[in-house]
Amino acid sequence: MxxxxxxxxxxxxxxxxxxxxxxxxxxxxxADARAKDLLSRVTLEEKAALMQNNSPAIPRLGIKAYEWWNEALHGVGRAGLATVFPQAIGMAASFNDVLLFDAFTAVADEARAKSNKFSEQGGLKRYQGLTYWTPNVNIFRDPRWGRGQETYGEDPFLTSRMGVAVVKALQGPEDGEYDKLHACAKHFAVHSGPEWNRHSFNAENIKPRDLWETYLPAFKDLVQKANVKEVMCAYNSFEGEPCCGSNRLLTQILRNDWGYDGLVVSDCWAISDFYQTNAHATQPDATHAAANAVLNGTDLECGSDFRNLPEAVKTGLVDEKRIDVSLLRLLKARFELGEMNDKPVWDIPYSVVNSKEHQALALRMAEESIVLLQNKNNILPLNKKLKIAVMGPNAKDSIMQWGNYNGFPAHTVTLLEAVRKTLPESQLIYEWGCDRTNDVAVNSLFSESSMNGKKGFVAQYWNTITPEGEPVATEVISSPFHLTTLGATAFAAGVNIKNFSARYKTVFKPTKSGDVAFQFQTNGRTSLTINDELVVKNIFANNTTNVYTLKAEAGKSYTIEILFSQRNGDAALNFDFGYLVPVDLSASIAKVKDADIVIFAGGIAPSLEGEEMRVTIPGFKGGDRTDIELPSIQRRMLQALKAAGKKVVFVNFSGSAMGLVPETESCEAIVQAWYPGQSGGTAVANVLFGDYNPSGRLPVTFYKNINQLPDFEDYSMKGRTYRFMSDPLYPFGFGLSYTQFTIGKAKLSKTTIKNNETVAITIPVTNTGKRNGAEVVQIYIRKVNDVDGPLKTMREFKRVEVESGKSKQVTLSLKPSTFEFFDAAQNKVVVTSGDYEILYGNSSDAKALKKLKVTIQ
Missing domain, CATH: 1.20.5 (Single alpha-helices involved in coiled-coils or other helix-helix interfaces)
Incomplete structure (x- = not known):
């Protein structure tokens, strides 16, 4: 009683x-006071739970469930409808950080609107929260790296400028009552492939100069100039320590040297690499790994090893007060976002999502991203009265245009669709031509399958190893499957990375009879059933394999069901079905014989280059490339068209630099389109037909071939990028226009300055051509007599619109940081006395640059 x-x-x-x-x-x-009070009220076990990305609710304290993991690389990612902008590398080609700020302001508005809607259902799940793990400001040091497409290129200054714009746009005004979102600088710090061994790779023997002048500047600027609220540590090790357990990176540099007070989050399951035998294996078990990560500066884990922190405290591996330091940062961040409040703090209507204004921004960004590399005899812009053939594997592939870490637009305009809107059918020929990489390809039949009135397969997912009970997620997949948990990516929102199952079902009604091949590449228990008959019980296919052939009859219905469950390790399911079509070059050329011009949409795709992938076809390995040249089948097609007397405009879709030496001979024009997002087809067509004057510039060096590259695993910058090599196919900063610009003789406000002074440079730019256009004025610095330094390094740029026949005076301020270089004697980046060359022009090519000299006393 x-x-x-x-x-x-x-x-x-x-x-x-x-x-x-x-x-x-x-x-x-x-936010700080609220966080300190809440911290005093949670138990040790609750603290450990709150320090994991999938943070549970604590009802007794009114804490809602919160998922820290969200993506917005080039639009709100993986959460349904969103405006899909060009891939990051494409946006870098705009050299327009003002437009980039506008684009990511739109992204931030869509993110808040979507999160507000999701919050009506309770706690925020994965891809629903307010903490976005973008931008990726790693240096794209080697074109073979599959994730280089996620970056802003090879140059530290360009990367910094673009990254700062992204962070400021996402986080909103610094004087606001609440932050709009939180951005994240990733992956800190020396990280740019390879993908296949990133969980065990050790970036070592990094020269201090390379570290401070190449790998760290963008991160420093995002911390000190943009006040980025999160930093993500990388998978690989740096000088023998996993980056997420690197005291030098996370404590000495990030916090002590730079004064960073935000939170550090691990890349997903990176803490597990501390003790996994096939990874870094620097710790004996998960408990030691969790303690080591926290002690060295990681506050939040994407993963589940931090559940061992209470045990680590009990065994004396880490003090609870150190746990409190990390958790305080996390709680403060949630209060800064207003996520702990009862109602959303930013009243942004859902109608902003993929609104007309945002669609227009996506188109403008796509237009500004396109780089004209070659234009023999001014074949471009094309005359709209000509008969045009559109060919190539990327002509009507909408998914390719999305890049990776993408959202899902309401509609994607492909190049073929855009050309059809530009020309009457009588002037247009469409011929597929060839696959991206194979001599035999699948003519996909997804368009002839539907379920419940929706095209494609209905996908259902369960967070159990067998499909029992109500599914946790249901969606429609209307195109070939490219599903993987590599890179800690779920098959669908709300689905586990491990211990899950799936059912994919559709009804296939072929319009013609023939042999239909079912192609799989899978890692997981997979079976195929057709009309209730189990035709393949266990599918084992490390590479894309034809596992079954259906002798389809026109008019009949075939119910197709694929069952999948994650078996062990990382799950993967790539699937397509259709008629096998051998490539017939002569037949394809015959079909375009009446065309005046052939637009060939080729290149590669995000299904070939990306994050830790199971791609093992020639030229590709694990998401990276082993060769940078155009796949052989496309090259042969272009050469055959040339031999047939056809004038070819080659549109290259890729997220990385390509070795295009043969294409400079076989093609009249070359256009670099990147992965241009939802409006990419319209943007490319506008350039091809002259409705938009191209103004993009290369954010990466285009090498002639792989022989110009050092070893991929060598992180030394020697021989890499425009800063340390001088004989590329196309140089960094290069791009043609439909008009001509003259850059006149520049003037300096001073030629002798002190090391803390700013000098102004004024550069006249004249449009001497017949069209209005945009020029990108670029400034590079070289320190005279610096034998170990770069040949030149970008320190300023400005995009300027100039009308035909007009001139503009472009004035730029060269701050003291413009002249900072690594000084071995002081072991840091400083401004030292001496002579400096100011190189200015419209690309990094020495022939395109003029010189001035300034002396620092």
Missing amino acids: KKLFLCFVSFLFTASLLGQPYPYQNTKLS
């Missing part, structure tokens, strides 16, 4: 407190 009475008194006492909110519930207090 006494015990019952005490429980009742306790209940009354607790209930009375509900009328008086705790300090952490008081929205008038600062």
Whole structure:
């Protein structure tokens, strides 16, 4: 009876407190004060749970469930409808950080609107929260790296400028009551492939000069100039320590040297690499790994090893007070976002999502991203009265245009669709021509399959190893499957990375009879059923394999069902079905014989280059490339067209630099389109037909071939990028226009300055051609007599619109940081006395640059 009475008194006492909110519930207090109060009220076990990306609810304190993991690389990712901008490398080619800020302001608005809607359902799940793990500001040091497409290129200054714009746009005004979102600088710090061994790779023997002048500047600027709220540590090791357990990176440099006070999040399951035998294996078990990560500066884990932190405290591996330091940062971040409040703090209507204004921004960004590399005899822009053939594997592939880490647009305009809108059918020929990489390809039949009135397969997912009960997610997949958990990517929102199962079902109604091949590449228990007959029980296919052939009859219905469950390790399911079509070059050329011009849409795709992939076809390995040249089948097609007397405009879609030496001979024009997003087809067509004057510039060096590249695993910058090599196919900063610009003689406000002074440079730019256009004025610096330094390094740029026949005076301020270089004697980046060359022009090519000299006393 006494015990019952005490429980009742306790209940009354607790209930009375509900009328008086705790300090952490008081929205008038600062985020810091609220966080400190809440921290004092959670248990050690609750602290460990809150330090994992999938943070559970704590009902007794009114803490809602929260998922830290969200993506917005070039639009809100993986959460349904969103405006899909060009891939990051394409946006870098715009050299327009002002437009990039506008684009990511739109992204931030869509993100808040979507999160507000998701919050109506309770706690925020994966890809629903307010903490976005973007931008990727790693240096794209080698074109073979599959994730280089996610970056802003090879140059530290360009990467910094673009990254700062992204962070400021996502996080919103710094003087706002609440942050709009939180951005994340990743992957800190020396990280740019290879993908296949990233969990065990050790970036070592990095020269201090390369570290401070190449790999760290963008991260430093995002911390000190943009106040980025999160930093993500990388998978690989740096000088023998996993990056997420690197005291030098996370404590000495990030916090002590740069004064960073935000939170550090691990890349997903990177802490597991600390003790996995096939990874870094620097710690004996998960408990030691969790303690080591926290002690060295990681606050939040994407993964589940931090559940061992209470045990680590009990065994003396880490003090609970150190746990509190990390958790305080996490709680403060949630309060800064207003996520702990009862109602959304940013009132942004859902109607902004893929609105007309945002669609227009996506188109403009796509237009500005396109780089004209070659234009023999001014074949471009094309005359709209000509008969045009559109060919190539990327002519009508909408998914290719999305890049990776993408959202899903309401509609994607392909190049073929855009040309069809530009020309009457009588002037257009479409011929597929060839596959991206294979001599035999699948003519996909997804368009002839549907379920419940929707094209494609209905996908259902369960967070159990067998499909039982109600599915946790249901969606429609209307195109060939490219599903993987590599890179810690779920098959669908709300689905586990491990211990899950799936069912994919459709009804296939062929319009013609023939042999239909079912192609799989899978890692997981997979079976195929047709019309309730189990035709393949266990599918084992490490590479794309034809596992079954259906002798289809026109007019009949075939119910297709694929069952999948994650077996062990990383799951993968790539699937397509259709008629096998051998490539016939002569037949394809015959079909375009009446065309005046052939537009060949080729290149590669995100299904070939990307994050830790199971791609093992020639030229590709694990998401990276082993060769940078155009796949052989496309090269042969272009050469055959040339031999047939056809004038070819080659549109290259890729997320990385390509070795295009043969194409400079076989093609009249070459256009670099990247992965241009939802409006990419329209943008490319506008350039091809002259409705938009191209103005993009290369954010990476285009090498002639792989022989110009050092070893991929060598992180030395020697011989890499425009800064340390001088004989490329196309140089960094290069891009042609349909008009001509003259850059006149520049003037300096001073030619002798002190090391803390700013000097102004004024550069006249004249449009001497017949069309309005945009020029990108570029400034590079070289320190005279610096034998170990770069040949030149970009330190300023400005995009300027100039009308035909007009001139503009472009004035730029060269701040003291413009002249910073690594000084071995002081072991840091500083401005030292001496002579400096200011190189200015419209690309990094020495022939395109003029010189001035300034002396620093």
